[in-house]
Amino acid sequence: MEVKNGRMKVGGPYYTVKLGRKDGLISQASRVPGNLPLPTMPVTELASLFSSKGFSIGEMTALVGAHTIGFSHCKEFAKRLYNFSHGSTVDPSMNPQYAQGLQKACANYIKNPTVSAFNDIMTPNKFDNEFYQNLPKGLGLLASDQALYPDPRTRGFVRLFASNQTAFFDAFVKAIDKLSMVEVKVGRQGEIRRRCDEFNS
Numbered sequence: 001m002e003v004k005n006g007r008m009k010v011g012g013p014y015y016t017v018k019l020g021r022k023d024g025l026i027s028q029a030s031r032v033p034g035n036l037p038l039p040t041m042p043v044t045e046l047a048s049l050f051s052s053k054g055f056s057i058g059e060m061t062a063l064v065g066a067h068t069i070g071f072s073h074c075k076e077f078a079k080r081l082y083n084f085s086h087g088s089t090v091d092p093s094m095n096p097q098y099a100q101g102l103q104k105a106c107a108n109y110i111k112n113p114t115v116s117a118f119n120d121i122m123t124p125n126k127f128d129n130e131f132y133q134n135l136p137k138g139l140g141l142l143a144s145d146q147a148l149y150p151d152p153r154t155r156g157f158v159r160l161f162a163s164n165q166t167a168f169f170d171a172f173v174k175a176i177d178k179l180s181m182v183e184v185k186v187g188r189q190g191e192i193r194r195r196c197d198e199f200n201s
Contacts, residue, residue: 010069012127013169018180022190039076039142043151053182061157062171067119067145068131074109077142093146095138132162
């Protein structure tokens with residue numbers, strides 16, 4: 001409910017959140033790899049991960065649009081700024097001025113790991129399609145986001161969502177609703193927690 005209300009406050013699409021989904025009875029960090037996308041993943045790995053959960057390339061691209069709001073800690077994209085390759089300190093797919101600004105903002109990220117930047121530099125507090133408009137300009141913060149534009153499998157969707165916010169909203173709502181139904185636990189497989197951050201007993 002909070003997710004839905006939050007998106008409405010920042011201008012996102014309305015959708016009905018299905019209630020009653022159970023939480024797991026096991027919570028281990030070792031189970032995360034391979035089940036959640038990483039900010040450094042190339043499109044092929046992202047597509048494989050989403051496909052394993054039943055999502056198409058188009059649905060994946062729409063879900064990544066959630067990065068139109070929120071922020072990421074500098075450690076998640078620092079390699080793009082300071083140590084990209086032997087031939088280039090900065091990821092050449094980044095807008096040079098954008099990269100310089102991020103280098104300054106993240107200069108102290110090792111000592112202060114809480115330093116972060118908005119995922120969408122243009123409209124960080126608005127759920128819109130600006131995220132997709134940023135990618136052709138080299139303004140994608142995460143490597144996994146920026147990679148969506150040059151890849152022929154996802155570029156068409158990026159262009160569609162960048163030019164048509166209604167198309168993005170419609171695709172996002174369908175995909176997020178589908179995501180809410182992935183690997184639903186039934187019976188004694190899970191519980192509805194009284195507190196999200198701890199088991200009931």
